[in-house]
Amino acid sequence: MKKCCVQMEDLRKKIFFNGRLFQNLIGGIIIILFLFPHFLQAQDKxxxxxxxxxxxxxxxxxxxxxxxxxxxxxxxxxxxxxxxxxxxxxxxxxxxxxxxxxxxxxxxxxxxxxxxxxxxxxxxxxxxxxxxxxxxxxxxxxxxxxxxxxxxxTRAEPKAASGGRVRHVYSQYYTGVKEEPNYPGLVSAYNGSKETKGDWYVVSEDKVQPGDIIKIHGGLYQGVLLNYPDWNNIPFDGTYFFTAKGTAERPIVIEAAGDGEVIFDGAGAANLFNVMATDHHIFQGLTFRNVGRVFDAGRKHLAGASNLTIRNCRFEDVGEGIRTEFAGSKNFLIQDNVIIGRDDRYRMYGWAAHREGLIPYGTHLMDSYYGIMIYGPGHVIANNSIAFFHDAIGISTYGTPEKEQDLKAVSIDIYNNDLHLMVDDFIEADGGVHNIRIMRNRGINAAESGISAQPVFGGPAYYIRNVMYNIGQGGALKIHGGVPGLMVYHNTFITENNSGGGHPNSNYRNNLFLGADGPTIVAAFPYTTPYSIADYNGYRPNLGTESPENQYVWLSPKGQREGFKTLQSLTNASGLEAHGITVDYDVFENLQKPIQAAKSDKPSPVYFGVDLNFKLNPKGKAVDAGVIIPNVNDYFRQKAPDLGALEVGSPVIIYGVRGLKQDQEFWR
Known part of the structure; x- marks a missing residue:
């Protein structure tokens, strides 16, 4: 090192042109060139x-x-x-x-x-x-x-505290013996005042406290919205407002008493339960119907609920089930609910049909929006059964994430949900930031795409062991905006992966993508970074008369889209899918391809989850064709993990509400 420095100094002294200024310039350049490798090494550490x-x-x-x-x-x-x-x-x-x-x-x-x-x-x-x-x-x-x-x-499921006060609510139509203390409607019970009709309905002399339980007895609860002294005390707007604060140890519980179905009929109101000001509330065992939005749980930059639990409820004929777009909303548990929208039950139309004038509004195509929409950290959406919405479940397309850590959409779980017949997508992770976990969901019939990511702000967004069937030409994944951090493992997609949006830093392994002979490619690889991975996946190319000749499309390092007819030719050019395989429907025990409409202005047939068998053929090519992924497929049964969502011999997965008949569709 010393000898090298002496040689460079001698070189600097020998160079002379236009005075000492040039000497100093050359000397500086030589020193920079000498130190540059050390600078790079420091940057790599x-x-x-x-x-x-x-x-x-x-x-x-x-x-x-x-x-x-x-x-x-x-x-x-x-x-x-x-x-x-x-x-x-x-x-x-x-x-x-x-x-x-x-x-x-x-x-x-x-x-x-x-x-x-x-x-x-x-x-x-x-x-x-x-x-x-x-x-x-x-x-x-x-x-x-x-x-x-x-x-x-890990979190515990919230539950009612022992020793809390119990209040009873009865319908105005109830004529039997009533338990004490009882109240003439939920508003009165929540505020603790019995004689509060008419002008007095906002009186709150003994409001619920942490640990209190309100038991709603069987019957119909439907406000007469134009009658200000109505029994339910929700005049004109038809909305119940909840504003109390429970605690983790002593939540406020509003639940069915167990003596018959409790039905809250919104009578066509826009919002039924406004819970934006609440903390640690549990709603369980209730039925809601005939309302625009059931739970208004948060508005962006305004207010939002935290620690909200909604479980074992039924939503019927609603525009939206549960919605918050408040970044401070956190730790929701939405579990074991049946949520039924108003959209078409018999046809799979894409939402673009309205724009093209094919279907007028108000004819059960876009009469519902989201089954569940959330934002903020720590939410769990599990074992829900959702049908007939624009989208079933979504993270709000909130925009650029907040800088504060506790206001970001992180650590969100969406798993074991059963999703049927959506106008657009099954699940939208669009506003998520880090650790979005979409796992073990079943989606049947989506007119646009399966799972949307447009965008996810860094990831990882985990898509693991989801089963999706009969999806429109948007394909399995809708990706726009340069989405990074998708971790797509062990899914069974009976549709193409043909998203055209470029995305970096993504990892696809152990999936099955089977086309249905539509007029499109089976798989696109628009990776904009060399550290994205696609390998150990199985593909069934489209073979229809209108299908393109090249079934695999790759974005080359030069930024050009190149098409390939076979998986092997893709591998030779890109290095992707070195262990990928071509498959057909014989990899399953008994599953046929969906028949999709030839034109977008015609409805595709509707299929039913209970009629479809996604189990692998134990002797098929997908068995033992995967790669080990720690904490994802540790329990594989034979030589190596199988491709797709269902490992041969693995326990049966329960999709949707636990306790429902598994051989019957949940909306019937």
């Missing part, structure tokens, strides 16, 4: 910064680790976990996803992802303490803390 534990959910945990350096993106974070204080061996988790520098543009949004790692530990036991260990590794070196060990608990 990773430095750990803030480590964040996201709000835990019932079964999953999410983490973020912000970094500096690692310009060459070769740093990794190894994940291990175990039950706390168990002294058991560490289990291996999925590595955290490296994020940073991916650019998103859509609808005026201009966002670049921060440099960080993020990821989840999946399928844990609720209300259990876990120990998690994260090891930051980089061949170029690590500055700061190399290992993080954290203790965190």
């Amino acid at each position: 990773v430095k750990g910064k803030n480590f964040i534990i996201e709000p835990p959910t019932l079964e999953n945990l999410g983490f973020e680790w912000y970094i500096d350096g690692d310009v060459n993106r070769n740093a990794t974070v190894k994940v291990e976990y175990r039950i706390a204080e168990s002294a058991k061996e560490w289990k291996k988790g999925m590595p955290l996803l490296r994020i940073g520098g991916e650019h998103l543009e859509r609808a005026g949004i201009n966002y670049t992802t921060p440099h960080m790692f993020a990821g989840s530990i999946l399928d844990l036991t609720s209300n259990t303490k876990y120990e998690a260990r994260f090891t930051l590794e980089d061949p170029d070196g690590v500055e700061g803390e190399l290992v993080k060990v954290v203790n965190v608990s």
Whole structure:
């Protein structure tokens, strides 16, 4: 090193032109050239910064680790976990996803992802303490803390507290013996005042307190909206307003008493239950019908509920079930509900049919919007049965995420839902930021796409073991805006993956994509970064008379879209799908391709989940054709994981509300 420095200094002294200024310039350039490799090495070294534990959910945990350096993106974070204080061996988790520098543009949004790692530990036991260990590794070196060990608990399901006050509500039509204390309607019971009709309906002399339980007895609760002293005390707008605060240990519970169906009929009102000012409320066992929006739970930049639980309820003939777009809404549990919209029950029309004048509004095509729409951290949407909406479940297309950590749409679980006949998509992850977990859902009949991501702000967004069948030409995934961080594992998509939107930093493994001989490609690979992965997937190309000759489309490093007729020719050119295979419907025990309408202005046939068998043929090509993914397919049964959502010999998955008859459609 000393000899090298002497030689460079001699060279600098020998060069002379136009005085000492040029001498200094040349000397500076030589020094920069000498030091540049050391500068690059310093930039490649990773430095750990803030480590964040996201709000835990019932079964999953999410983490973020912000970094500096690692310009060459070769740093990794190894994940291990175990039950706390168990002294058991560490289990291996999925590595955290490296994020940073991916650019998103859509609808005026201009966002670049921060440099960080993020990821989840999946399928844990609720209300259990876990120990998690994260090891930051980089061949170029690590500055700061190399290992993080954290203790965190999964959430418990909220339940009524013992010893709380109980209030009874009876319908105006009830004539039997009443339990005490009883009240003439839910408004009176919630506010604690019995003689509050007419001008007195806002009186709140003994409002519910944490731990209180309001039991609604069987009957019809329907306000006469133009009668201001009506029994239900909801004049003109037809809305019940809830404003009290419970606590985690002592939530406020509003539930069916168990002596008959409790029906809240909205009488055509726009909003039925306004819960935007509440905290720690539980609604369970109730039926809602004939209303625009049932639960108005939050408006952007205004107000929103937190720790809201809605379970074992039934929604019928509604425009929307549950909606919040408030970033401060957190920790919802929406579970085991039947949610039925107003859209067409017999035809699968795309929502563009309205724009083209094919179907007028008000004829049950777009009379409903979202079954469930949420924003904010820590929500769980599980085991719901949803039908006849524009979209079944969505994260709000909120826009650029808030800077405050507790206002971001992170750590959101959407799993084991049964979704039937949507005008647009089954699930929209569009406004999600990190650790969006969409797992084990069944979607049958969507006129546009299966799962939408337009955009997700960094990810990871996990799409794991979902089953989807009979989807319009939008295909399995709707991707727009440069979406990074999609982790697509073990799905069975009976449709194409033909999204045209370029997206970086994505990982597709162990999926099945089977076309239905439509006039489109079976798979597109519009990856805009060299660190995206697609491998170990199975494809059934479209073979219809109008299908394009090239079935696989790749975005080359030159930015050109190139088409390929076979999977092997795609692999030869791109290196993708080195272990991918071509399959057909014989990989299943007994499943036929859907028959889709030839033109978009004609409705496609409607199929029913109870009639479809997505189990694999034990002797088919999809068995043992996958790759091991820690914490996703650890329980594979034979030589290697199978492709698709259902591992041969695995336990039966319950889609939708638990307790319903599995051989009968839920809306009947």
